[in-house]
Amino acid sequence: MSYAIIGFGKIGQALAKAFARSGIEVSVATTRAPESFASDAAAIGPGIKPKTLAEAVEADVVFLAVRFEQHPDVAKALPGWQGKTIVDVTNGYGMPPEKLGGQLSSAKAVAKVFAGGRLVKGFNHLGATVLGQDPAVHGGRRVVFLASEDDDAAKDIGALAKSLGFAPIELGGLSEGGMLVQGHGSTWGRLIFKDLIQFEKKS
Template sequence: MRIGIIGAGHIGSTLARHFTDLGEDVVIANSRGPETLADLVAEIGGGLKAGTAQEAAAFGEIVVVSIPYGRYRELPAAELRDKVVIDTMNYYPERDGQDADLDADATTSSEKVQEFTGADVVKAFNAIYWEHLRDRGRPAGDPARTAIPVSGNDTDTKNAVGDLISAIGFDAVDAGTLGRGGRKHQPGTPPYGAELTAHDLNALLNKS
């Protein structure tokens, strides 16, 4: 599978390592240019390459977006249109500036990303600490396996993202649609930052 990653911070670079370890071909981009990612590419090796955001978006069958939410309008919308996009972003007003729509809970950050890009967006990896994403992967069937909530409007797309989540050592739990489900694991909710098994996460999400 070809995977693009836009954003080379903690989450983006950790996912680049995981996906490359699976044998996937990955193109990662940041806002400063491919040349600034030379050390990361050399460290991870394998099928990882650096590119521009446009190149990462065009390359990926699945594209991870992991930049500050306040900069989502800088995403290459034309290249992302109709792609499967994994949105790891969260809205933090103190960092991103105030967003009246989100402050009023009229929509969610992922829905705004979907509207802007025309992509098939799945919300995932936004509620897990990056250190846990780096270190806590376990084999399938391990009773202590950590679960990751996933939200989206298309079941097949969520399943495809869930397969990737499972392959890197975590259990995907369907939280629901991009809007209703996404609200259940955004910042300030009980699942956000919680390290739970699939059974416990599912129970928590069903209380929302």
């Protein structure tokens, strides 16, 4: 399984740190030449591989960590997204319904653009500073919420989240659980910015 992070701002770098801590190789890309951010990638770890956008989108799992309004440009990097899983880390706060294609769910708007792909909303409810920290906290693991119309995709990303040290919690579909972890218009979902820790039950 190959992984890529599209977008290398604060959120993209926070995700890259999670991969580096876990020793999992990941490609990182922006619309800029990889040489322009190679030193930042190297500072995070040797497994963080700067790539062109065209190279990065060849990965099996693509984390979409760009500004919400930039996601259509990323989608154009491939003629179709069949066989790929897209993890939507964007937040559509400030986006009116007409900018969401009439959808109330920003993730559904993203899914429509990434036609053919399996979309999972996730890793977006935490700010970059918190997301970039070690998810092992006081003997527990930091929670990440996942929502998807594809149960298998959600389980696959949940397994990856565990490998990255997080505690994944599946919220159901995009129209239900996905609404809890999104921003759109002038509202935030109820779980946005909730920094929760999961502890193992003691027998």
